[in-house]
Amino acid sequence: MRIAVDAMGGDFAPQAIVEGAVDAARTFDVDILLVGQRAAVERELAKYALGDARLEVVDAPDAIRFDEQPALAVKTRKGLSMRVMCDLVLAGRADACLTMGHTGAALVAGTLAFGRIEGIARPAVGVWLFGLQPNTFLIDIGANVDCKPAYLLHFALMGSVFMERVRGIKRPRVALLANGAEDNKGNALVHDTFPLLKRSGLNFIGNVEGYDILTGKANVIVTDAYAGNIVLKYTESLSEHLLNLAEEQLAGPLSGEAMEKARSVLGNLRLRADYAETGAIPLLGVNHLIFIGHGRANAKATKNAIGEAMRAVDARLIDAIRAGLKTIDPVAG
Amino acid sequence: MRIAVDAMGGDFAPQAIVEGAVDAARTFDVDILLVGQRAAVERELAKYALGDARLEVVDAPDAIRFDEQPALAVKTRKGLSMRVMCDLVLAGRADACLTMGHTGAALVAGTLAFGRIEGIARPAVGVWLFGLQPNTFLIDIGANVDCKPAYLLHFALMGSVFMERVRGIKRPRVALLANGAEDNKGNALVHDTFPLLKRSGLNFIGNVEGYDILTGKANVIVTDAYAGNIVLKYTESLSEHLLNLAEEQLAGPLSGEAMEKARSVLGNLRLRADYAETGAIPLLGVNHLIFIGHGRANAKATKNAIGEAMRAVDARLIDAIRAGLKTIDPVAG
Numbered sequence: 001m002r003i004a005v006d007a008m009g010g011d012f013a014p015q016a017i018v019e020g021a022v023d024a025a026r027t028f029d030v031d032i033l034l035v036g037q038r039a040a041v042e043r044e045l046a047k048y049a050l051g052d053a054r055l056e057v058v059d060a061p062d063a064i065r066f067d068e069q070p071a072l073a074v075k076t077r078k079g080l081s082m083r084v085m086c087d088l089v090l091a092g093r094a095d096a097c098l099t100m101g102h103t104g105a106a107l108v109a110g111t112l113a114f115g116r117i118e119g120i121a122r123p124a125v126g127v128w129l130f131g132l133q134p135n136t137f138l139i140d141i142g143a144n145v146d147c148k149p150a151y152l153l154h155f156a157l158m159g160s161v162f163m164e165r166v167r168g169i170k171r172p173r174v175a176l177l178a179n180g181a182e183d184n185k186g187n188a189l190v191h192d193t194f195p196l197l198k199r200s201g202l203n204f205i206g207n208v209e210g211y212d213i214l215t216g217k218a219n220v221i222v223t224d225a226y227a228g229n230i231v232l233k234y235t236e237s238l239s240e241h242l243l244n245l246a247e248e249q250l251a252g253p254l255s256g257e258a259m260e261k262a263r264s265v266l267g268n269l270r271l272r273a274d275y276a277e278t279g280a281i282p283l284l285g286v287n288h289l290i291f292i293g294h295g296r297a298n299a300k301a302t303k304n305a306i307g308e309a310m311r312a313v314d315a316r317l318i319d320a321i322r323a324g325l326k327t328i329d330p331v332a333g
Numbered sequence: 334m335r336i337a338v339d340a341m342g343g344d345f346a347p348q349a350i351v352e353g354a355v356d357a358a359r360t361f362d363v364d365i366l367l368v369g370q371r372a373a374v375e376r377e378l379a380k381y382a383l384g385d386a387r388l389e390v391v392d393a394p395d396a397i398r399f400d401e402q403p404a405l406a407v408k409t410r411k412g413l414s415m416r417v418m419c420d421l422v423l424a425g426r427a428d429a430c431l432t433m434g435h436t437g438a439a440l441v442a443g444t445l446a447f448g449r450i451e452g453i454a455r456p457a458v459g460v461w462l463f464g465l466q467p468n469t470f471l472i473d474i475g476a477n478v479d480c481k482p483a484y485l486l487h488f489a490l491m492g493s494v495f496m497e498r499v500r501g502i503k504r505p506r507v508a509l510l511a512n513g514a515e516d517n518k519g520n521a522l523v524h525d526t527f528p529l530l531k532r533s534g535l536n537f538i539g540n541v542e543g544y545d546i547l548t549g550k551a552n553v554i555v556t557d558a559y560a561g562n563i564v565l566k567y568t569e570s571l572s573e574h575l576l577n578l579a580e581e582q583l584a585g586p587l588s589g590e591a592m593e594k595a596r597s598v599l600g601n602l603r604l605r606a607d608y609a610e611t612g613a614i615p616l617l618g619v620n621h622l623i624f625i626g627h628g629r630a631n632a633k634a635t636k637n638a639i640g641e642a643m644r645a646v647d648a649r650l651i652d653a654i655r656a657g658l659k660t661i662d663p664v665a666g
């Protein structure tokens with residue numbers, strides 16, 4: 001199996017990306033194509049004794065300039081690492097690709113290069129809820145801020161296939177995110193999507209409310225990217241806020257030694273709540289596999305993300321989505 | 334000043350409500366009308382030495398039955414405490430009213446009894462973000478899950494007037510909640526509302542994202558009740574989840590004595606993150622003042638809520654909203 005990795009994307013590129021890729025190549029049975037400016041990537045790679053780890057550098061001469069919008073740049077400049085990475089997959093030289101670069105740019109690059117799966121209304125991005133609730137996948141957190149019922153039906157299908165095939169959850173419980181768990185709750189979009197999901201053949205359990213996001217009640221929680229993005233970013237903010245308050249207020253009553261221990265516990269919780277740590281998230285609904293990591297990804301997150309991409313390749317995720325699309329009520333779309 | 338309090342609403346009614354009302358009447362310069370089934374309320378009241386605290390019981394013979402929908406019941410049954418409480422305000426016998434009963438029922442009762450302020454598209458419910466960020470008010474968390482730009486403009490106005498008059502914040506900074514802070518972010522509703530707010534004369538600072546909900550960047554964060562309700566309930570869920578995890582994981586490394594102290598700190602944080610503790614929230618946009626508390630409100634929360642209602646009376650909140658409505662661009666609505 002071959003994974004193409006964007007060595008230039010992310011706040012700590014190329015160092016952290018190359019370090020994580022080397023670790024992955026040593027640990028997993030995988031060939032890694034490191035895509036980026038050859039000299040820079042080779043300089044990083046030279047730091048490691050590679051043994052029989054299989055890594056190859058693929059040159060991508062261009063870089064996104066500070067003064068340009070990443071999502072526009074990838075549209076026109078084929079020499080960018082994000083584009084070259086996708087082209088390797090298109091050419092059959094890699095089975096999946098991974099970038100820690102700008103999320104919006106990655107969405108554009110992936111959609112442009114791979115095209116939508118026939119029958120899927122809109123590609124979408126899902127995220128599992130960090131270390132906090134790994135058995136729940138929230139979709140969409142990508143670009144679809146204004147949705148139609150058919151989009152949400154397809155998000156539900158793609159999320160369900162992902163959680164079943166890649167995360168090993170049988171008959172994932174699918175729910176719509178709403179302002180209450182009762183069937184009559186939700187906005188017009190939720191109301192109109194509800195009957196489509198009801199007859200979709202998916203394991204639809206109805207609506208869940210904000211309180212249920214972390215309870216594990218649903219394995220796939222479907223919403224538009226407006227609410228999805230708010231939940232994602234608020235998670236970061238509220239977690240930081242609460243853990244900082246806890247640290248501040250424990251510092252008074254606890255002795256120096258006890259406080260050291262408390263800091264280490266809170267530090268671990270911070271990592272659990274931080275999706276930069278948890279690998280990468282898939283763009284679903286395009287014809288090839290592309291994973292997008294957090295810009296703050298470190299070497300460990302890069303290695304985890306490569307593992308995640310490998311599981312998706314093994315699971316034949318794209319074929320499973322195509323097959324799933326045939327099983328849901330065709331009238332629904 | 335007179336405040337009518339629904340003695341029958343909430344999980345701990347009438348005990349906690351009467352206890353909180355007695356405490357308020359002893360502390361504040363206020364007359365309290367306790368509305369509920371006379372015998373039950375008088376039995377509670379008999380527990381206290383009232384001195385010169387001014388409390389009066391007003392009989393409301395009906396109660397919502399277990400088998401009926403509260404929001405339907407208040408439509409037809411005038412003898413319910415929530416209805417009698419509103420009628421006292423309408424008749425000029427109270428300056429504001431407060432219930433810890435069913436939120437949906439209270440919205441119906443308040444809207445039905447008081448009517449919309451002329452020119453306001455939709456009444457809405459705002460909440461300040463608990464002990465976590467008291468200088469930020471999120472509106473709507475009520476019933477308006479599907480909104481038009483004019484609704485959001487009015488939410489912004491009402492939130493701004495509330496934060497200025499009741500919470501003492503000068504020229505409150507108003508923002509739209511979006512999937513990113515840039516001007517071009519947001520769904521269609523946010524895009525269409527943006528120019529209305531821009532020329533409204535309010536102190537509009539643009540979009541904020543989920544990360545900014547607790548940073549204090551904006552004093553009024555405007556969104557529809559779909560996203561607003563999700564944020565509200567997710568706050569409860571994520572706070573509980575993180576603080577429980579912290580408690581679990583501190584219990585290992587910390588000694589018994591240190592853990593006692595840590596538990597007390599985390600317990601206090603739980604209360605700060607819990608909006609049951611922080612008084613009551615206003616239904617804005619109707620012609621009289623009605624505050625709605627959390628069903629789990631205890632005596633302290635009841636007392637706080639009475640204080641909040643008193644501040645709104647003092648601030649002549651309804652008049653201020655009416656005046657504000659004349660200053661915003663009339664074309665905008």
